[in-house]
Amino acid sequence: xxxxxxxxxxxxxxxxxxxxxxxxxxxxxxAIQWITAGYALAFAAGLITGGRLGDIxxxxxxxxxxxxxxxxxxxxxxxxxxxxxxxxxxxxxGAMAALMVPQVLAIIHVTFPAHERGKVFGMFGAIVGLGAxxxxxxxxxxxxxxxxxxxxxxxxxxxxxxxIAGVLLGRKFITxxxxxxxxxxxxxxxxxxxxxxxxxxxxxxRGRELGWPLxxxxxxxxxxxxxAGFVAYEKRKTRKDxxxxxxxxxxxxxxxxxxxxxxxTFGIVLGIFFLVWTLYMQIGLGWSPLRAGLTGVPFSLAVSxxxxxxxxxxxxxxxxxxxxxxxxxxxxxxxVYIWEAGRYGTDIxxxxxxxxxxxxxxxxxxxxxxxxxxxxxGVPREHAGSASGxxxxxxxxxxxxxxxxxxxxxxxVVDDRVGSAAAGSAAVxxxxxxxxQHAMWWVVAVLVVIFGVMFALPARPKQHVEESxxxxxx
Numbered sequence: 001x002x003x004x005x006x007x008x009x010x011x012x013x014x015x016x017x018x019x020x021x022x023x024x025x026x027x028x029x030x031a032i033q034w035i036t037a038g039y040a041l042a043f044a045a046g047l048i049t050g051g052r053l054g055d056i057x058x059x060x061x062x063x064x065x066x067x068x069x070x071x072x073x074x075x076x077x078x079x080x081x082x083x084x085x086x087x088x089x090x091x092x093x094g095a096m097a098a099l100m101v102p103q104v105l106a107i108i109h110v111t112f113p114a115h116e117r118g119k120v121f122g123m124f125g126a127i128v129g130l131g132a133x134x135x136x137x138x139x140x141x142x143x144x145x146x147x148x149x150x151x152x153x154x155x156x157x158x159x160x161x162x163x164i165a166g167v168l169l170g171r172k173f174i175t176x177x178x179x180x181x182x183x184x185x186x187x188x189x190x191x192x193x194x195x196x197x198x199x200x201x202x203x204x205x206r207g208r209e210l211g212w213p214l215x216x217x218x219x220x221x222x223x224x225x226x227x228a229g230f231v232a233y234e235k236r237k238t239r240k241d242x243x244x245x246x247x248x249x250x251x252x253x254x255x256x257x258x259x260x261x262x263x264x265t266f267g268i269v270l271g272i273f274f275l276v277w278t279l280y281m282q283i284g285l286g287w288s289p290l291r292a293g294l295t296g297v298p299f300s301l302a303v304s305x306x307x308x309x310x311x312x313x314x315x316x317x318x319x320x321x322x323x324x325x326x327x328x329x330x331x332x333x334x335x336v337y338i339w340e341a342g343r344y345g346t347d348i349x350x351x352x353x354x355x356x357x358x359x360x361x362x363x364x365x366x367x368x369x370x371x372x373x374x375x376x377x378g379v380p381r382e383h384a385g386s387a388s389g390x391x392x393x394x395x396x397x398x399x400x401x402x403x404x405x406x407x408x409x410x411x412x413v414v415d416d417r418v419g420s421a422a423a424g425s426a427a428v429x430x431x432x433x434x435x436x437q438h439a440m441w442w443v444v445a446v447l448v449v450i451f452g453v454m455f456a457l458p459a460r461p462k463q464h465v466e467e468s469x470x471x472x473x474x
Contacts, residue, residue: 008131016139017152031083039094044396046098051389060176066100071163078156105388122311125369129303137293179382189245192230199223204404258456259375267398284432299361306365319460326366327451333359346429410439
């Protein structure tokens with residue numbers, strides 16, 4: 001849980017401190033892009049490989065290597081003297097997170113019996129909710145406090161005591177596990193999937209800043225061919241020695257295939273919402289990072305409460321209807337938010353946002369914990385690492401797609417409004433309000449799609465069927 005929280009916070013915490021980093025290090029625009037995007041790129045590209053390495057060499061071992069490396073990389077970021085060192089340290093941090101994060105779900109899956117797993121995934125969902133909005137808030141507090149005159153550096157240095165505690169506790173309490181059958185690392189598969197992911201995610205991550213160049217579109221189109229080549233090679237590898245990087249048989253498990261599809265589309269929702277929401281509050285409304293961060297507290301608390309409640313109480317009784325209710329609840333919260341943004345414009349207050357954010361948070365909590373539970377429900381334990389890597393990778397791909405869509409759903413509207421109005425603060429503010437409303441309609445549309453895709457999930461996740469059976473026997 002500590003590792004999952006650190007990763008979620010580090011994805012967002014840097015954005016708040018960008019002005020401070022620019023001033024202190026004299027970082028160029030290109031360097032800032034690498035500092036922010038480098039982590040996400042290294043993380044997404046390494047997740048599948050990191051998950052499989054845990055299956056082969058031991059999940060506890062890979063977890064400890066990952067969290068140790070992440071902590072060291074955080075120290076390098078915190079003490080970086082130049083933008084280049086900081087960008088390189090962020091790449092290392094993302095690569096270490098790719099070793100650490102897939103082991104989290106895999107260790108949960110193999111450590112706990114089916115009837116206990118739901119409670120743990122409820123906790124995991126609560127951590128996701130807290131991490132999603134804690135990054136900007138922590139970033140704002142640590143930068144604003146300027147501890148010991150270090151300005152932005154504490155946003156990385158705070159990981160040191162947390163990471164050291166994670167290593168010590170992990171060594172003591174985590175039980176080692178690996179695939180029972182001896183597996184070998186599929187190096188060709190590693191190269192193919194890494195290249196394919198980079199070809200897709202790099203242009204999406206940096207496309208807007210670079211003006212959507214032709215090579216970016218060619219890269220994304222080419223990634224489809226590389227993915228197809230990867231799948232063909234993995235099938236051949238399975239027949240040859242039964243030791244592929246990705247166990248394609250997982251996709252024949254209905255709960256896994258459907259859950260991965262939902263995970264991808266839900267990633268798009270998160271990718272669009274969190275970036276647009278932050279820009280809307282801080283640039284459109286002119287709020288400080290701290291005020292914007294505190295505004296998200298009701299959302300975070302609602303996610304945490306609903307996540308624990310959904311897995312432990314609701315899903316065992318109502319099954320996938322809980323997740324579908326979550327999608328509709330999130331959409332309802334967004335519709336209220338869209339109405340409020342139009343009604344109050346730039347005069348909207350944080351307390352007025354509390355209602356839609358709480359409703360949205362409840363909806364997200366009903367989805368995020370049970371979804372992970374459902375995806376892993378039919379996965380054999382020996383492939384837990386590979387499955388976990390795929391779950392995290394698809395969400396990262398979805399987030400990258402969402403970030404790419406922001407340029408169309410949000411910036412297209414903002415640029416049009418600002419371009420046709422006098423460059424006054426009121427005009428810019430209303431342009432961001434209009435852009436926020438337009439982007440949120442996109443998110444509502446994706447949630448409706450998710451609601452439909454959820455019909456492919458099992459009516460009741462396997463764990464809870466087993467739990468009922470256990471109770472019946474007892």
